[in-house]
Amino acid sequence: MSVSTSPTTGSAWRAGRFWIALGALIVLVAVIGVALAPGTREPRRLDPADTSLEGSKALAELLRERGVTVDRVDSVDAAIAKGDGRLLLVTHTASFDWQQLDRLAQIKGDRVIVGDLDGRDVLAPGVTPAYEPARVRSREPECGLPAARAAGSAYLGGDLFRGANGCYPGPEGSALVQVPGEGGTVTVLGDGSFMTNKHLAEDGNAALALNLLGTKPAVTWLVRPALPPAGDLAGVGGKSLGELVPPSVPWAVVAACLAVLVAAFWRGRRLGPVVAEKLPVVVRAAETVEGRGRLYRARRARERAAAVLRAGTVDRLTPRVGLAPGAGQHEVVAALAVRTGQDAQQIGGALYGPPPADDAGLVALAGYLDFIERIVREH
Known part of the structure; x- marks a missing residue:
């Protein structure tokens, strides 16, 4: 039974x-x-008082540390009240009508316009928009503008423009254009992601933002006007979400x-205990590495083998030198050069250079990568 x-x-x-x-x-x-809970506050993009990833609190603090006065305003009247001679930063031109844009154009001084340039003819005469936007990514300046050349690569793209001095080019125009205006220099940016808290520490984003916004002792930072409180909206009558x-x-x-x-x-079914099953064969790690190496050698896959060695070295050394995963090439090379005392150009060639031309070059590359790892571990 x-x-x-x-x-x-x-x-x-x-x-x-x-x-x-x-x-x-x-x-x-x-x-x-x-x-029933009230809605959470949405991030305010490019707002110098917002600490979210989309805000620009970090950039505002960097400017203040350099002695630049940063005044956040959310209306045209407040921007005009700050007076002339300051740098005017407008982050959302689409939030203002033509009459307001015309009043902004009367402010004398340098001007930086970010994103969709609805008031191009008023705020940036001489700048022509391109028809197709470009993907926002890391780009090289490829121009003679000192602010861009000193910063190097930056996270730019979005709307493209044509003007006198164009930097960070795309298919049909440039993501940064600087032209002379009546009251000062006018800089137009296709996208302001490089100034956000999320991307400020990448590439030369912080340097570019400081070079563009730190030219004057004071900045008037005009953000998108705030929406009226929920209780002031027509038809709602001040009721909360739970009451609606x-x-x-x-x-x-x-x-x-x-x-x-x-x-x-x-519909559920109760499962029994987990059954442990022994592996039929135990393979040592050294044998796995040796077998994979023989496969690479049989296929003459020196490029693939070098890429695997380099990727593994970068993954292991990045946390040891205090960098986050996914750090850029320049950051990794600079950190390793400081840590090991080796030549930065030699380290960059070993980690990111062309693949070895023969087996001897591959062996030499593996030996040098192992040498770098030993130095980092011992120090």
Whole structure:
């Protein structure tokens, strides 16, 4: 006679009813909290007071450390009240009408315009937009503008323009154009992502932003005007989100959650214990490495082997020199040169140079990479 050891429905219910009830309670509380809680504040892109990834708080603090006064304003009247002789930064031209843009154009001084240039004829005469935007990515300046040449590569793209001095070129124009204006220099940027907290530390983004915005002792930073409070919107009458939700909605959500839990319990199956199975063969790590090396050699895949060696070296050394995963080529080479005392050009050639031309070159590359790793580990 065989005895069944499978759990019955009754025993499974008694064993799991506490966790089912706890899960249902958590789901109910989460749903009600999401439905009735006030909405979270959205990030304010390129706002010098916003610490989110889309904000520009870090750039504003860097400017202040250099002695530049940064005044955040959210209206044309406030920008005009700051007076002439300052650098005017406009981050959202689409938020202002033509009359307001015309008033902004009367402010004397240098001007930096970011993104969609709706008021091009008013704020930046002499700048012509290109028809197709470009992907935002790391680009080289390829121009003679001192601010761009000193910064080097930067995270730029977006809308492209044509003008007197164009930098960071795309297919049909440049992502940065600087032209002389009546009251000062006018700089037009196709995208301002390089000035955000998310990308400021990459490439030469911080240097470019400081070179463009730090030319005057004071900056008037005009951001997108704030929306009126929720209680001031027409038709709402100052009601909260919970008051606007129909009374039947919370009960419908609760019923739907209970239905899902019942269906999951009904269709679920209790699994037995995990069965441990021994591997038929234990392969040592050294044999795996040797076998892969022989395959590379048989196929003459020196380029692939060199790429694997270099990638592994960079992955292992990056955290040891205090860099985050995915750090740029220049950062890795500079950090290793300081840590090891080796020539930066030699380290860059070993990690990012062309593949070896023969097997002897591959062996020499592997030896040098191992030499660099030993120095980093010992120091």
